[in-house]
Amino acid sequence: MRGKQVIKLTVNGEPYEVEVEPHMTLLEVLRDKLNLTGTKGSCGVGECGTCTVLVDGKPFLSCLTLAITVRDKNILTIEGLARDKKLHILQKAFLEHGAVQCGFCTPAMLLTAKALLDENPNPTREEIREYISGVLCRCTGYVKIIEAIMSAAEEIRRRGSEYE
Amino acid sequence: MSEFSWVGKPHPPLKMEGVPKVTGEAIYTVDVKLPGMLVGKILRSPHPHAKILRIDKSKAERLPGVKAVLTFEDIPKVKYASSFRDMPMATSGTLQPPDQYVLTDKARYVGDPVAAVAAVDEYVAEEALKLIEVEYEPLPAVFTIDDALKPDAPQIHDHAKGNIAAHVKYPFAQGDVEKGFAEADCVVEGTFFVPRQVGAHLEPQACTAYVDPTGKVTVWSPCQLTFPLRRELAKIFSLPEGMINVVTPFVGGSFGTRLSLYCEPIAIALAMKTGKPVKIVHSKEEDFSTLETRTADRVTVKAGFKKDGTLIAMQMKVYTWAGAYAARAYLAGPILLMWGLGHYRCPNTDGECFVVYTNTTPAGAMRGYGNPEASTVVEQIMDMAAEKLGIDPVELRLKNVKKAGEPSNLGPCPIESTYEDECIRIGAERIGWWEKRKLKKQEGVKRRGLGMAAMMHCSGAWPLLIEHSSAMIKFNEDGSVNMIINPAFPGTHCWTTLAQIAAEELGISPEDVHVVTGSTDTAMFDLGSHASRTTYVTGNAVLEAAREAKRQLLERASKMLGVSPEELTVKDGRVFVKADPSKGLTIGEIARSTIWDLKGESFNISGKASWSSRYSSPPTGAYFTEVEVDTETGEVKVLKFVVVIDCGRVINPMTVEGQIQGGISQGIGYALYEDYVINKKTGVVESDNFNTYRIATNYEMPEEIEIIFINKPDPKGPFGAKGVGEPAMVGVAAAIANAVYDAIGVRLRELPITPEKILKALKEKEKG
Incomplete structure (x- = not known):
């Protein structure tokens, strides 16, 4: 087919070479080409934030990001958040605080929260509210999500590590 | 200290219910992938009301990569009810009329499915939809209750004269409302409009279907009511229920929207035609435009009170704005009457509801359907009455x-x-x-x-609907159990709640309750997740099953310990003599020796129960x-x-x-x-x-x-x-x-x- 290109990406620390068409989104590449279905799609128009992944540490809407624009970048998806079978402290906090219900926004929420804590290890409630405002959740009412992020931030500061 | 080990204590989701959701490993219906799987897509009517004069699918069929194109001519011409005709209402006997075809030859709303394709990928499927030629004869359409009720309004269904899908009288009317109003010191009335609300779950509607060479159909669906879904699908395709297995992956939110069936029959028809697994995933635009919403209703209420605030008469008239098909609007309108007129004590009540077809998206269920609507109306009427009576709104409610x-x-x-x-x-x-x-x-x-x-x-909706759930519990050699249930699991973490119930009764930890679930083939009947029923109805089935398993456990332990079962209790994974806790056995020791019994008395300690609720x-x-x-x-x-x-x-x-x-x-x-x-x-x-x-x-x-x-x-x-x-x-x-x-x-x-x-x-x- 016309216009196919091979791009290099690093996803969750693993190098990939993927053949993509110019119109393909990062979301399609992750889910369909790399079989990383932890990244979810929903609105397709950049409104709900469900498809958020981290590109070089910053939250990106993978449904609006053309795959060819992130060549040679470092991408973190939810599958790469746990390390050596150990959950990230944010993942543990989400479970322990009841911040997960249906779980469909959870990958995006967790990655957005990680980007926040990488930038700002000691955020206020207001700063958390603002930072996660791009990710919709229909189940929880956000209260426990904010509590979980507050608690994880404290735990990470205390340990000096994102993992136990 | 609490008398309970697990009940009443905050419990994070069981590992199996929670961890996959934070690691991205949880498989939702949109994530299902099978070898050779095709992509299904639906061609939907752009007209709100139109006859299909001609469909030509030949160009679409010739497109390379297209494996099947179906229109109404290729599908069993069986009418179905999207919210299941076999949901008997115990009191009024009302059943939703089957009024919908899988693919229609007459579109009744913008979005009505008229054709479907299966192709090797998304792009080919999209392209194929564009190649299907449909000649429509547009018909006059109505979009509001008022327009649909006009004498010269176009008829949406032959069976519903004047577009009235149902006219239901409040089945529990009491006394004489006119007399009540005459005796009242204060009468308030008002007409309110409550709007549609979209479930707006994040996971798009999706379904994957596969028909194996023996003819057995497997359907991966986010439906909240898997057994009723299976029954309706069996009727559509004239299959025995046992030849259909409905599999429920993790569900990305449901909120009542997913009580009904949507693209499942289309996916099955495409899978039958191609012999391959077919997956359909809606766009969010399809979701918002075609999935059932909460009904909109125009509600007129009149309430009469005595000077002291006693409610003595209440009357409601409801116009329920149904869409093109009755769906759950058929139940939502009448149940609005019940929530509204049945909340407070009132000796004189009366009401009626008209469910009105329109050329719009089907409406029906969303979280608590009927009740947020009724509450919005009746609770405002209570405040209006309180003001008129000079009574505090809190006091007025306490009175009634x-x-x-x-x-x-x-x-x-x-x-x-x-x-x-x-x-x-x-x-x-x-x-x-x-x-x-x-x-x-x-x-x-x-x-x-x-x-x-x-x-x-x-x-649970008893005495309105049957409320039947089942559960099985079996002990493993290690003293853990498998709990086999199938209430569907839209994100409420009901596995955890149900495991807490089982664990409490069995004297084990909730994490030692391994939940086996997710398909109609695996588990006994469960109506599903609706009407705030899972903890109450499935929970009672679990408790009954656990009691039976515990009875067998204590009986076996009594033989091993040489005491009567009544002298025994179980806690923290151990069965012991109440009077002498040092004398006992771990559940693992009992379960293992019962399964592997060299004396030839082997059996698997287990319990199963069906709970058919008869309580409110x-x-x-x-x-x-x-x-x-x-x-x-x-x-x-x-x-x-x-x-x-x-x-x-x-x-x-x-x-x-x-x-x-x-x-x-x-x-x-x-x-x-x-x-x-x-x-x-x-x-x-x-x-x-x-x-x-x-x-x-x-x-x-x-x-x-x-x-x-x-x-x-x-x-x-x-x-x-x-x-x-x-x-x-x-x-x-x-x-x-x-x-x-x-x-x-x-x-x-x-x-x-x-x-x-x-x-x-x-x-x-x-x-x-």
Whole structure:
């Protein structure tokens, strides 16, 4: 087919070479080409934030990001958040605080929260509210999500590590 | 100290229920992948009402990569009911009419499926849809209740004269309302409009179907009612139920929308035709335009009170705005009457409901359906009456709430337990009701108001619908159990709650309850997840199964220990003699030696139970809120919510809190933001995605939320639990509407209460 290109990406620390068409989104590449279905799609128009992944540490809407624009970048998806079978402290906090219900926004929420804590290890409630405002959740009412992020931030500061 | 080991203690989701969701490993229906799988897509009518004169699919079929193209001519011409005709209503006997075809030759709303394709990928499937030539003969269409009821309105269905899908009288009418109104000292009445609300779950609707060479059909579906779905599919395809297996992966939110069937039969038909697995995933625009919404209703209420506030007569007339097919609107309208007329004690009641077909998206179920609608209307009428009578709204409700033993809201079955009065009293105190109402001043740009609503809901829909669930529990050699259940699991973490119930009874840890679930082939019958029933109905089935397993366990242990079973108890994974705790065996030792018995007396300790609920244990509660209305911009900010909830004994406070916080968010959306817009000329849904249909974000959540549990056991719920999923949002919008009135002195009779409506109302008020 016309216009196919091979791009290099690093996803969750693993190098990939993927053949993509110019119109393909990062979301399609992750889910369909790399079989990383932890990244979810929903609105397709950049409104709900469900498809958020981290590109070089910053939250990106993978449904609006053309795959060819992130060549040679470092991408973190939810599958790469746990390390050596150990959950990230944010993942543990989400479970322990009841911040997960249906779980469909959870990958995006967790990655957005990680980007926040990488930038700002000691955020206020207001700063958390603002930072996660791009990710919709229909189940929880956000209260426990904010509590979980507050608690994880404290735990990470205390340990000096994102993992136990 | 609590008498319980697990019941009543906050429990994070079981590892198997929670961990996959935070690692991305949880497989949802949209994630299902099978070898050789094809992509299915649906061609939908662009016309709200049109006859199909001709469909030519030959060009689409010739496109390389297309494996099947189906139209109405290729599908069994069987009418079905999207919300299942086999949901018998125990009281009125009403059944939803099968009024819908899988693929239609007459479109009745914009989005009605007329053809479907299966192709090797998404792009080819999209291309193929464009190549299907359809010649339509557009027909006149109606989009509103009023237009549909006009004498010259186009007929949407042959069976429904005047577009009336159903005319239902309130089945539990009492006394004589006219006499009641004549005897009343104060009569209030009003007409309100409550709008559609979209489930707006994040996971798009999806389905994968596969037909194996023996003809067995497997369907991966997010449907909340898997066994009823299986039965309806069996009818559509003339298959025995046993030849269909409905598999439920993780579900990305459902909120009632997923009670019905959607693209499942299309996926099955494509799979049958191609011999390959076929997966259909909706776009979010398809979701917003074609999935069932909450019904919109126009409700007229008249209520008569004695001077002292006693409610003595109440009458309701409801017009339910159904879409092109009856779907759950058939039940939603009539049940609105029941919630509305059955909440408070009232000797004279009467009501009727017209369910009206229109050329719009089918409507029916969303969280608590009928009750947030009824509550929005009746709770405002209560406030209007309180003002007219000069009685405090709190006192007026306390005067009229039902007590245990009185008939429930859903029929003559007595209420097993209710602490609604206590909820109201505690809530009023916690929000500072009396102090703040005294201090209130209606001047300045930003005005504050307090509002409340009382609530009674249900734990399963008995006596309206059958409420049947089953459970099996078997012991493994290590002393853990497998719990085999299938209530569907839309994110409420009901596996965990049900495991807490089993663990409590069996004396083991919830993490030692391995849940086996997810398909109709695996588990015994369970109606599914609706009507706030899972903890109450499936929970009772689990408890019964656990009791039987425990009986077998203690009997076996008694033989091994040489004591009678009555002398034994079980705790922390160990069976021991009550009088001498040192004498005992671990459950593992007992289970292992029972499975591997060299004396030839092997058996597997297990229990199974079916629970067919015959009780009504309505959860009750009270919602109090404080809002601030900006009289210059018309914006409403919700500052605080106090929710006091009587859901019996709380099994897992963490999940119940989560339900209530989520309910507040959806209720705020319903009250203030969520506006389902259908173009009045074209019938196209304009609010067809998250950018045009606004749900509450974290900014709209109040800064302060206080949740209080009454936590008193119900006599019939497992460990005294009642339902809570839907009650979480029932009274939220009503409380906000009352608070807005308290703030600005104008009552808005139509949700959502948008800034435009507030400014308009304030202007009219100024004009007098």
